[in-house]
Amino acid sequence: MSVVSNRGSLENENTSDQRYVLDIYPLSNYYFGSKESIPFKDETLHDRVQRMKSIYAVHGLRTCVEAVILVELFKHPHLLLLQVRNSFFKLPGGRLRPGESDIDGLKRKLMRKLSLSEDGNEMDWEVGECLGMWWKPDFETLLFPHLPPNVKQPKECTKLFLVKLPVSRKFIVPKNLKLLAVPLCQVHENHKTYGQVISGVPLLLSKFSFNIIDP
Known part of the structure; x- marks a missing residue:
């Protein structure tokens, strides 16, 4: 297998810190x-807001966890996204x-949306570091990166x-x-199509060196 890096070969890297070297297959x-199919809980934005208010009244702050998963296509990192109702991306x-x-929550969600079963008997998911956090001050759609x-x-x-x-698995x-692989260059700052959170992912990944591993 050959290794191609978006910052030159690994042998020429000035740093020995491998934490920021990300292999992509x-x-x-x-x-x-x-x-x-899995059921959708909300048909309208109004329904979603009302459901969030009800949950908040009982449990307080709502916490969501989302996965940033990369693959290689055409020698460029692509982000795996789910498309809902052929309209918006998550x-x-x-x-x-x-x-x-x-x-545990993220692994459960990945099992439900990207795996055959939800009982945890399949290959485990390797969840790494937290890349960033977004906040909703209110129940509206506005989000803040702080x-x-x-x-x-x-x-x-x-x-x-x-x-x-891993080097291979089944989704x-x-x-x-719909599970789509979207190039990072297309996602970058494309708020109109992908929203605040997704369009900000390339910036969160800027500290990594991507090593594309070819068969």
């Missing part, structure tokens, strides 16, 4: 299938259950985690979702 290494993930840890100083009771926190793929996606 070709999209062709992975297999894709489908399973039964990172794989979702809301934590009360008392659930970030890592908690505004005047906000004492935020309504939602979204955490992005780097998830590293099983619900029929009412």
Whole structure:
């Protein structure tokens, strides 16, 4: 296997810190299938806001965890995104259950949306560092990459985690979702198409050296 880096070969790297070297495998290494659709909880934005208010009244701050997963295509890093109703895009993930840890919750969501079963018997997911956090001061759609100083009771926190793929695995996606590989250069600052969080992912990944591993 040959290794290609977006910052030159590893032998020429000036740093020996391997924490920021991210191996990326070709999209062709992975297999894709489908399973039964999963129900959508909200039909309208109003329904979503009302549901969030009800949950907040019982459990307080809502915490969501989302996965940043990369593959290689055309010698460029691509981000795996789920497309919902052929209209908007999401990172794989979702809301934590009360008392659930970030890592356990993200693995559960990945099993539900990207794996055949949800019982944890498949290959485990390698959840890495938290790349960033976004905050909702209120129940509206506006998000902040920091908690505004005047906000004492935020309504939602979204955490992005780097998830590293093995050299090969099988993705099983619900029929009412589409799993797409989108180039980072297309996502970068494209707020109109991908929203605040997704369009900011390339900046969060800027500290990494991408090593594209070819078969």
